[in-house]
Amino acid sequence: MINLILTCMLAGVIGAWVITTLIARIKAKSLLVKAKERLVEADEEVEKKRREIELEKKEELHRIRSAFEKDTEEKRDELHQLSKKLIEREEVLDHRLEELEQRNKKISTEEQKLEKDKEITKDLQTKWREELERVAGISTEEAKRSLLESIKKEARNEAAQIIQQVEKEARETANKKARKILAIAIQRCAVDEATDTVISTLTLPNDEMKGRVIGREGRNIRTFEALTGVDLIVDDTPETVVISCFDPIRRKIAEVSLERLIADSRIHPARIEEIVEKTKSDIEEITQEEGQRTAFDIGIPDLSSQLTNLLGKLKYRTSYGQNVLQHSKEVAYIASIIAAEINADYVEAKRAGLLHDIGKAVDQEMKGPHASIGAHLAERHGESASIVHAIAAHHEDQTAEAILAILIQIADAISAARPGARKEVLEAYLKRIEELEQIANSFSGVENAYAIQAGRELRIIVQPQEITDGDANELSRKIAQQVEKELKYPGQIKITVIRELRATEYAK
Helix, strand or coil: CHHHHHHHHHHHHHHHHHHHHHHHHHHHHHHHHHHHHHHHHHHHHHHHHHHHHHHHHHHHHHHHHHHHHHHHHHHHHHHHHHHHHHHHHHHHHHHHHHHHHHHHHHHHHHHHHHHHHHHHHHHHHHHHHHHHHHHHCCCHHHHHHHHHHHHHHHHHHHHHHHHHHHHHHHHHHHHHHHHHHHHHHHHCCCCCCCCCCCEEEEECCCCHHHHHHHCHHHHHHHHHHHHHCCEEECCCCCCEEEEECCCHHHHHHHHHHHHHHHHHCCCCHHHHHHHHHHHHHHHHHHHHHHHHHHHHHHCCCCCCHHHHHHHHHHHHCEECCEEHHHHHHHHHHHHHHHHHHCCCCHHHHHHHHHHCCHHHHCCCCCCCCHHHHHHHHHHHCCCCHHHHHHHHHCCCCCCCCCHHHHHHHHHHHHHHHCCCCCCCCHHHHHHHHHHHHHHHHCCCCEEEEEEECCCCEEEEEECCCCCCHHHHHHHHHHHHHHHHHHCCCCCCCEEEEEECCCCCCCCC
């Protein structure tokens, strides 16, 4: 029974395996058929793509061939046109060459004629020369020398006239250029007019303060004058005292000290001494700061501290009423502008202009002209030799040997002579006018002399019977030299000599 069951099971397993194997073979055959079908389809697709690609290649080749043929045809046409133009140019050149050959033949013929004419002319000249020598009685060489002497004389006269004309034009051009440069310098340098004097006036709160300033038996005013070195003038003018001193630093110290004493109201010798000492210390600081500020404004930050301090002192110094510090700044600006216009060293010119009057800060303490003192101070404090020379020569105490010294002289004269720069005492002004007229009247042939334009022009009327036109020029030159020798004045004085001859007759 068991064997039967096992046999049945074995038969079932074998049957199942057989069936499965058959099914697998059937599926494999089916897949193989489908694969073959797909392979056939793929071959057909590849063939189709290959045909399309070949077709596209043929079309592209056809298009390229057409474009190439078209370009070739265009190039061929261009070459044909160029060839045609070259042929035409060759024809033109051939024609011109023929014309040139004809011209050369004509020129050769003309040259031959000219040679013949030259020979004929030479023969004629020889005959004419011989005839002229026979008629004139002199040889050709003698006539040539005479003619050359005449031509030389005429050439010398013409050369002299040309030289005079050139010199005149050069002077006019130089004057125009100089006036332009000076105008530019003055235009770019605008400063205030001078207002400083040698006295200071203080207003008191009341007349009772005058008594306190004077003190018992005048001890306060004597102490104040002894400590400050000024003259304190207390007169009948109500509520006013006057400080007088030629030293501007002393005058400023006295002015500030007196203002502080009046504000404090405690005025006695000990307090005066304390205030004056405090004011001196403050003024020194102020002058140092003013010097540093000026150097910075001008653009010279490397100035030594000693020169900076002296520069600050110039704030309280005046010359003919003109503030010296303001004048120094103005000279620095003008000198630098002129130097820039003539392509000189404008930085060095600015430095020399600022320091040119530095000697005025100590000329009350040292002997000698302020130009020499300033040059000594500049040299001692490390300034260059050119700047030292410019300072020493700016008033012609030394001969100007460099362009920088001449620039400083010019800028100093411009700053001092401009209208409103300096004030002059009326008596001195009238005396200078009188001396000008006296110098002119001292010459023979002068009828009248008038000083006009505040003494900047001298007009002289001469007697026409004694002075000729040529003498008038010489007279103006001599008077100018005499004025330069005897008078001192800012700027320049114009000398004009007028000669007029009038003939009058009456018809009866």
